Amino acid sequence: MWRDDLRGIFYIALKDMRAYYLKPPNISWGILFPGALILAFAIRTPGDLRVLAPGLVTMTALFSATSMEAIVITFERRTGALERLMLAPITLPAMLAGKVLGGVLFGLAISAVVLVGVTAGFGLAAWRLAPAFLALLLSTAAFSALGALVSVAVREVFEAQTLANLLRFPMIFLCGVFVPLSRLPAVLQVLARALPLTYAVEAVEAALLGTPGWPMAFDLAVLAGFTALLFALAAVILRRRLD
Amino acid sequence: MPAIETENLTKTYGSLIAVDHISFEVRTGEVFALLGPNGAGKTTTIRMLTGLTRPTAGDARVLGFDLRRDLPRIKKHIGVVPERSNLYDELSAFDNLVFAMQLYGVPRRERGARADELLRRFRLEGKRDVPFARLSRGMRRALTLAAALVHRPRLLFLDEPTVGLDVVSAHGLRALIERLRGEGVTIFLTTHYLEEAERLADRVALLVQGHIVALDTVEGLKARVRRGSTVEVHLVGAAGEERLCFHGEDTEAALRLALAHAEAEGKQVVTINTLQPTLEEAFIELTGLSAEVMLAEKGSSNVA
Ligand SMILES: Nc1ncnc2c1ncn2[C@@H]1O[C@H](COP(=O)(O)OP(=O)(O)O)[C@@H](O)[C@H]1O
Ligand SMILES: [Mg+2]
Numbered sequence: 001m002w003r004d005d006l007r008g009i010f011y012i013a014l015k016d017m018r019a020y021y022l023k024p025p026n027i028s029w030g031i032l033f034p035g036a037l038i039l040a041f042a043i044r045t046p047g048d049l050r051v052l053a054p055g056l057v058t059m060t061a062l063f064s065a066t067s068m069e070a071i072v073i074t075f076e077r078r079t080g081a082l083e084r085l086m087l088a089p090i091t092l093p094a095m096l097a098g099k100v101l102g103g104v105l106f107g108l109a110i111s112a113v114v115l116v117g118v119t120a121g122f123g124l125a126a127w128r129l130a131p132a133f134l135a136l137l138l139s140t141a142a143f144s145a146l147g148a149l150v151s152v153a154v155r156e157v158f159e160a161q162t163l164a165n166l167l168r169f170p171m172i173f174l175c176g177v178f179v180p181l182s183r184l185p186a187v188l189q190v191l192a193r194a195l196p197l198t199y200a201v202e203a204v205e206a207a208l209l210g211t212p213g214w215p216m217a218f219d220l221a222v223l224a225g226f227t228a229l230l231f232a233l234a235a236v237i238l239r240r241r242l243d
Numbered sequence: 244m245p246a247i248e249t250e251n252l253t254k255t256y257g258s259l260i261a262v263d264h265i266s267f268e269v270r271t272g273e274v275f276a277l278l279g280p281n282g283a284g285k286t287t288t289i290r291m292l293t294g295l296t297r298p299t300a301g302d303a304r305v306l307g308f309d310l311r312r313d314l315p316r317i318k319k320h321i322g323v324v325p326e327r328s329n330l331y332d333e334l335s336a337f338d339n340l341v342f343a344m345q346l347y348g349v350p351r352r353e354r355g356a357r358a359d360e361l362l363r364r365f366r367l368e369g370k371r372d373v374p375f376a377r378l379s380r381g382m383r384r385a386l387t388l389a390a391a392l393v394h395r396p397r398l399l400f401l402d403e404p405t406v407g408l409d410v411v412s413a414h415g416l417r418a419l420i421e422r423l424r425g426e427g428v429t430i431f432l433t434t435h436y437l438e439e440a441e442r443l444a445d446r447v448a449l450l451v452q453g454h455i456v457a458l459d460t461v462e463g464l465k466a467r468v469r470r471g472s473t474v475e476v477h478l479v480g481a482a483g484e485e486r487l488c489f490h491g492e493d494t495e496a497a498l499r500l501a502l503a504h505a506e507a508e509g510k511q512v513v514t515i516n517t518l519q520p521t522l523e524e525a526f527i528e529l530t531g532l533s534a535e536v537m538l539a540e541k542g543s544s545n546v547a
Binding site for chain 1: 293294295296297315316318319323325327329330331332333334338342343345346347348390
């Protein structure tokens, strides 16, 4: 059975990639939107642009990992196609994992491009790519699981899009993408600590600009925890929805 | 071993009883039709038997496996064509079939050839690289059936296979279903078309409001309606022509009555027809519903 599940996870991710992700609008939107936001910020508040690099990379990961992930399950439930996966000899968690993996692969691919660009552009040491990639891997896992949760929580595609934005935009402003956490009011700092993007930004920052060490390992562990929690929630909700 | 066995299978949604303690057996190799009007519980029955929804009560065995305990094993050997043709709009006909094979673990080296073979068989070879969304309704239906066959299932579930199809596509699809039966695939289909059940099914269960009100062969169901036999004769004589029906114990008795009448009236018999009771009559008699309930929906349904 676990072989059926593994195969299912792989091919579902692959299918989603071909059917949804690798469409030009998806790819360009995933890169252009975070780029435009950062550019706007940089023009308004000139200074050391280098400090914005981790935020840019992480925001790209957030948007690309959730852009499709947050709607794909809702969409396939509407078209009836999700039923095909339920009929196949794979378990529900495996099916969900396939969906989440699609978001992870796409998020990783897009944010890795931005990562390489930023590393080269700012002349950062090439070895930093390795820890940064690891940080992106766990970040996109948490983001994609969050997207899946959004996707199973609603009935209509437009609701999924609205809910996804309702979560993404506050996160950008709370989680240290533009403004370091330490400069936020205490209440908001506490709130930020409850959001996965905070740990993603910290981890990527440590990898690119700081010393990847124990604080970063802690961030990665928290991201893994978020992934597991969000995934489990999504699986429980999906099972209820389908019965 | 029967292909399907159910015992008091039941599904309730809140206070609504969609399927109410149904028990039946589907024999290996037969075409079994669940016939009933919209809302009777046909789809719910299929959803239970294919693991898409859990029964509220009752038991079932599918291909000898317990539905509650062995669902993963059941899934490997059944094919399902849902009410709605639900392949992926974005993928081509070929890619849709290949993805289905990937999910069912068809070995990589066999996939391409098998997909092409299915496309040929369903007369879709010309549409190999066309996205599902751009196929006609009849082609989408045929491809959905093809996708249910990629892993060579022993048991095929078809939920209202021809609803919403034009006459020609519906005819073609029925011919395909008949061929599958010839290959030994057990077929469980639902329909609200009397003629479809009559044409395709070995045995028919009449489902009304979640209850099975009758289960028999098509012939058996007809026989319950009217004992005896009817012949219709066309008579011509000096006084003009007439069409008359005669009813007797059997066809021979009915015929004797007709000939006696012709002789007495001095008329010649031009044609003789034996009138078979229709499944429609059986349906009306057994369910107490008018056949219009079933037929009225014909034009209005646009699923698929
Ligand atoms: N998910 C559901 N929730 C609530 N009621 C449902 C659900 N699915 C089906 N029903 C109800 O169960 C009954 C049987 O439905 P269904 O099995 O779809 O009938 P059929 O396929 O024979 O037309 C209908 O009254 C329908 O409204
Ligand atoms: Mg139905």
